[in-house]
Amino acid sequence: MHRVVAALMAVASCTSIAQAQTAAPPPSSSPPYTLERALVAAGASSPSLEVANAGVRAAGAARTVAGLRPNPQVQVQVENVGGSGAYRGTQSAESTAGLALPIELGGKRSARIAVADSRSVRARLEAAIALSDLRERVTQTYIAAASGERRVEIARQLAGFADAGFRAASTRVAAGAASPIEQQRADVQRVNANVALERATREAAVARENLVRLVGEPVAGPLDAGWFDRVGVYGPALPRSADGTLILAAAEADVATANAQVRLARAQRIPDVTLTAGARRLSATNDMAAIFGVSIPFPLFNNGRAAVSQAEAERQGVDARRRVTILDTEQAIASAQAELANAAAAARSAGGPALAAATEAARIARIGYAQGKFSQLDLLDAERTLADTKAAAVDALVAYHDAEARLARLTAPAPDLGGATP
Structure with missing residues (x-):
């Protein structure tokens, strides 16, 4: 049986490539709801950004308080x-x-201002971190919704194939060309396909509802299938350091705050x-x-000597955490780069000639079974291969976009805060 399916795949691979080159997606009645639109909508209504902006305003007020005599x-x-x-x-x-x-003696006021300035920078970085986190979350939610729509399409196609297989089996049984067990087997296949379609539909609805909650506006029309199918070309991953990233900038801002706290503790001794x-x-x-x-x-x-010792110990701890952050971030970047490259290769393989060949092999198997040239087991094996290939293609695209979103979050550049501090 597996040799028959392998032969079908070999025959189908020649014709499927040409069909894949000329195939066009079905027209849509409304424009797709793109990821960029979701990001803009989420940025305008996200409570997490409101929290971060409130922190920036509070840090600015704290800086004013620190400068008062x-x-x-x-x-x-x-x-x-x-x-x-x-x-x-x-x-x-x-x-x-x-x-x-x-x-006040000993430079207490200037030390307080230095602490407030460093905290103000940290608050602005927190706002940038909140925005970057929101982009990653929206992207991952969009991926889940887009993949849910794709899985519904696949489940609907497979349910249609199962219905056609049941009708073909019923015709063969009625003509006395097949055993009634084939009709029962096809009926089980049809029931399972319909159950899978219902499950995929419910999961897609939940994923879309989650996207609606996150962006704060109705999501009308289909999602951007072109974006979901798009896979970039990646060569060997170059080592990436954590320099200039938002994560490292936040850790360095914590070190600057700790240094200012030490200066303030020393000034308060006078x-x-x-x-x-x-x-x-x-x-x-x-x-x-x-x-x-x-x-x-x-x-x-x-x-005040104990307070200085406490501030110096806290500074050492913060600096150690900064070094840990560098190691963890560079390791996470390397892992995300490898996952992105692997997922891109898997997506191109599963969604390219392999998927087209599996589709054509299943089509040939259905025609051959209806004409009595292939057994039902050959048909079921070909359709199972098609279902597995389609699922693998969707999973590979999900893994690719998820790795891309995580890599973008890890390598998000720190904003220029040169003129941010009063």
Whole structure:
């Protein structure tokens, strides 16, 4: 039986290539809903981008807060009141009104600004990461929906083939040219094909609903089958480093924030000075006198050394995570490149001459079975080969586009934030 199918495949491969070159997709009543349109729609309504943009605004406000100086204090003090004797009531009261102005020393303000600036850069990178993640998610959801539509088409074709096989078997049995078991076998094949069609239809509907939820608008018309069938040409994969990628930029921004935190911790070890100036009124003589003062904290218990040690340890950890990120990213890029090349080769093989030959072999087997030249087992084997080849072609296209989306996410370039920080 397998030799018969192999012979059919050999004969069909010659005629199927010519047919594949002249075949044209059926006309569509409405333009396809493209991936680019889905990306634009998702970017306009995605809550994840709103979260990232809110983080950018919050970081900008935090930078403004970091640049503010300490507020002065208004001080009012009344002495020598509510006592006894000469100090009964307010006749001997001494009133003092003054202004206290904290003076930051050690570069605390500039250190705070540096921390806020690095966090602002990190927030902007988070917004770019959110956009890149959204593009990957939309692409993968679009792939699932497009492959679902393709699987429905394949299942519908196979169900039609099964119906035709059942009719051919019924005709042969009625003519006494075949055993009734062939009709029963064809009926089982038809039932299974219809069940597979229903399952593929439900899965495709769910995939399309997921795409609708993600893009935030109705998805009308078919998806872009041309994009789904398109496979790029890839040669040997060149080694790619993580330099310039969005992932590495985020890790380096974390290191910059940690360095700024160390600088701030060191600046906070230097005590601030509070200057006081005011006027005192002496009730006994109704005279006025100026007062001046200065206060300096005495770092007896907390001199800030532990905070500096903590910040330095955290910086070492962040820098180590940056090196781990480089290794993981470069490894993931290499794996994605290999998967992309393998999937492209598999898609070109399964969706090219192999699929055309399997289609032609199944067609010849159906004609031969109806004319009594091939057995039913030969027909079933040819149709099973066709179904497996079609499924492999769809799986290869899904793997190709998924690897392409993951590689695009891994190698997404970092945005230019040269003028982003105030």
